[in-house]
Structures are given as structure tokens and as C-alpha cells.
Amino acid sequence: MEEDLEPLLQSAFRYALALTHDAAEAQDLVHDSCVAVMNAGAKWDKPYLFAAVRNRYIDRYRKSRKLLFVPIEGDQAAAEIADEFAAEPDVIEFDSLHRALEMLRPDEREMLFLSAVEGYTAQEIADMTSRPRGTILSLLHRTKQKLRRLLRHPGAEARS
Amino acid sequence: MSSDLDRHVKEYYESKRLPPQTVEDLRALVAGGPKARRSRVVRWLPVAAVAALVSLAIAIPFSRHAAANRLSERIAREAARIYSQHLRVEIAAADYATLRTRMKSLGFVPVESANLAPMRMRLIGARYTSLAGRPAVQLELIDAKGELCTLIQTTAEDVQIANRQAQYQIDGLLIDVWKEKGLVMVLARPA
Numbered sequence: 001m002e003e004d005l006e007p008l009l010q011s012a013f014r015y016a017l018a019l020t021h022d023a024a025e026a027q028d029l030v031h032d033s034c035v036a037v038m039n040a041g042a043k044w045d046k047p048y049l050f051a052a053v054r055n056r057y058i059d060r061y062r063k064s065r066k067l068l069f070v071p072i073e074g075d076q077a078a079a080e081i082a083d084e085f086a087a088e089p090d091v092i093e094f095d096s097l098h099r100a101l102e103m104l105r106p107d108e109r110e111m112l113f114l115s116a117v118e119g120y121t122a123q124e125i126a127d128m129t130s131r132p133r134g135t136i137l138s139l140l141h142r143t144k145q146k147l148r149r150l151l152r153h154p155g156a157e158a159r160s
Numbered sequence: 161m162s163s164d165l166d167r168h169v170k171e172y173y174e175s176k177r178l179p180p181q182t183v184e185d186l187r188a189l190v191a192g193g194p195k196a197r198r199s200r201v202v203r204w205l206p207v208a209a210v211a212a213l214v215s216l217a218i219a220i221p222f223s224r225h226a227a228a229n230r231l232s233e234r235i236a237r238e239a240a241r242i243y244s245q246h247l248r249v250e251i252a253a254a255d256y257a258t259l260r261t262r263m264k265s266l267g268f269v270p271v272e273s274a275n276l277a278p279m280r281m282r283l284i285g286a287r288y289t290s291l292a293g294r295p296a297v298q299l300e301l302i303d304a305k306g307e308l309c310t311l312i313q314t315t316a317e318d319v320q321i322a323n324r325q326a327q328y329q330i331d332g333l334l335i336d337v338w339k340e341k342g343l344v345m346v347l348a349r350p351a
Contacts, residue, residue, distance in 0.1 A: 005190060006183055013178045027182055034186055044190070092168045094175075101172070116166035117173045144165055 018113035100150035108143040236335040243348035249285030309349040
């Protein structure tokens with residue numbers, strides 16, 4: 001298990017980073033999650049550790065009243081204007097992507113991360129996040145549109 | 161569908177890594193299990209204990225030193241007040257032998273201080289007084305410049321002042337406090 005631990009920790013860190021968009025907070029989150037997994041005597045696998053990270057994140061930031069996950073129905077306005085700027089920019093700079101990701105909501109980054117980085121299917125993400133598959137597909141679609149828009153027009157949208 | 165965007169997002173997140181030290185810390189945490197978390201505290205206990213002992217080793221002498229300084233200063237202020245009263249001598253004497261024969265109710269005998277020898281002071285008499293709440297002798301002396309000086313002596317038993325001579329300037333007077341020959345000695349003279 002020891003040899004396999006680092007890739008698992010790095011994945012958990014990136015997932016935490018997707019949620020928080022802050023390296024220090026992500027490190028704290030991973031640490032707390034490891035402690036939780038250890039105390040629960042659970043096996044060290046990605047689904048369990050990711051669930052621990054997500055739960056710790058919700059617990060922690062619910063208290064600080066940060067906007068976490070909003071109902072997708074509340075995002076209609078953004079969806080309506082999304083297509084206007086839907087074309088992908090020719091070149092994506094690392095810094096631009098960093099700033100654009102910062103403008104996304106945590107649940108948008110989470111969807112994007114789980115899909116694009118971890119390669120989970122919409123159904124798997126739905127199972128992980130306790131949301132309907134259709135909602136995941138819709139959110140993922142809108143998030144990508146929003147991200148393209150932000151990459152093309154960085155000042156076009158304030159963080160919602 | 162949006163493979164380029166996905167690729168960029170993937171590259172972005174894959175460039176992010178936990179620092180090696182954090183990975184090691186987490187490895188150690190996981191390897192140790194719940195006991196390891198407790199052992200973090202336990203591991204620091206000896207350090208904390210040593211730190212506490214060192215602090216005490218420093219604080220106690222410092223505290224004693226501070227208390228000794230406070231007592232010396234209090235004695236110096238008391239001597240300054242006694243000097244300023246300019247009370248008359250009760251026993252006129254030009255030498256300590258006379259005082260020793262005539263002042264027998266002190267519980268100690270007045271002695272000549274070696275510290276005063278270089279000052280070439282001349283004894284003119286003495287009177288009973290008290291210092292720090294105990295019987296004392298107030299010796300009246302004249303220094304080489306003809307100035308009246310007061311040397312107060314009392315027993316040093318249980319008087320916790322520094323052995324090193326301390327000097328104060330109080331109300332225009334120069335006050336020296338020291339221990340010598342088992343006595344506390346306080347010399348008050350014009351500054």
C-alpha cells in the first residue's frame with residue numbers, strides 16, 4: 001500500500017485543489033481527509049479518499065458560508081448567454097486558465113476535474129456527488145462553455 | 161467534443177503536486193495509524209519538559225536575583241531616610257572596641273568594614289536603630305572631606321541580598337549596600 005500511496009495523495013490533492021482553488025487549503029483538506037480515513041479504518045482507495053475530501057470540504061466551508069454547490073436550475077441565465085462566446089480560444093495560457101478556473105464555482109471546477117482529469121463518466125460523477133446524471137451532463141456542458149468564455153473574455157463574467 | 165480544453169485542464173491540474181515533505185508527513189501519519197497521531201504529541205512532550213525545566217532554571221535564579229535587588233533597594237531607601245533624620249549619636253566613640261563594649265544588646269557586634277578603609281573615615285559615635293525590621297547600629301563617620309556619613313550594620317542572617325555591592329542614588333545621597341563579615345552594611349553619604 002505504501003508504494004501506491006503517493007499517486008493517491010497527489011490525486012486527492014488535485015481534487016481538493018479543484019474544490020478550493022487554493023494550494024494551502026487543499027493541503028489542509030488532504031491532511032484532514034487522511035486522518036478521517038485512517039480513524040475510520042477504511043481502505044486507502046481513491047473513491048473513499050475523494051469522498052472524504054469532499055465531505056471535509058463541505059463541512060469546512062459550510063461553516064464559512066462560502067458558496068459551494070448551487071442548484072443547476074439557478075444557472076440558466078449563464079447558460080443562455082454561453083453560446084455567444086462558445087468558441088474556444090486559439091491558445092490557452094497557463095495563467096489565463098488559472099484565472100479562469102478561479103472564476104468558476106467550486107462545483108463547476110469539481111465536475112471539470114472529475115471529468116477531464118480523472119476521466120470519470122457522467123454516471124460515475126453522479127454517483128460520487130449524489131446528483132442526477134442529466135444534471136451532471138448539463139453542468140459539465142455549461143461549465144465548459146463558461147470556461148471558454150472566460151478564456152476568451154477574462155473580464156466578461158464576475159465570479160457567480 | 162472539447163478535447164483541447166479537457167487536455168489543458170488536465171495538464172493544469174497534473175502540474176499541481178503536494179510538496180515532497182507533505183507527502184512524507186502524510187506517509188508517516190498513515191504508516192503510524194491513529195497511534196502515530198498521538199505520538200506526535202508524545203514526541204513533543206520531552207521537548208516541552210526540557211523547555212519547561214530550562215525556563216525554570218532561568219526563571220528561578222532570575223526571580224531570586226530580582227527579589228534580592230528589590231530588597232537591596234528597599235534597604236537603601238530606609239538607610240537614606242535614617243541618614244536624613246540627622247539624629248544625634250547615643251554613644252560617642254572614636255573606635256570600634258568602645259562600641260563593642262557598650263552596645264551589647266544588638267545581638268551582634270559592630271565591626272570595622274574593610275570597604276571603608278580606603279576612604280579614611282573617622283568614627284565619631286553610634287546609636288541604636290533598626291533596618292529591615294531588625295536591630296541595627298547606626299555608625300556616624302566623617303570622611304576625608306569632612307562630610308558626615310552613616311554606616312548602618314545589621315545581621316545578614318536571612319537577609320537575601322546580593323553579595324555583590326549595590327549602589328543607589330536616592331534623594332541626593334549615595335547609598336552602598338553590601339554584605340561583609342556576616343553583616344549587612346549600608347553606607348549613606350552625600351552624592
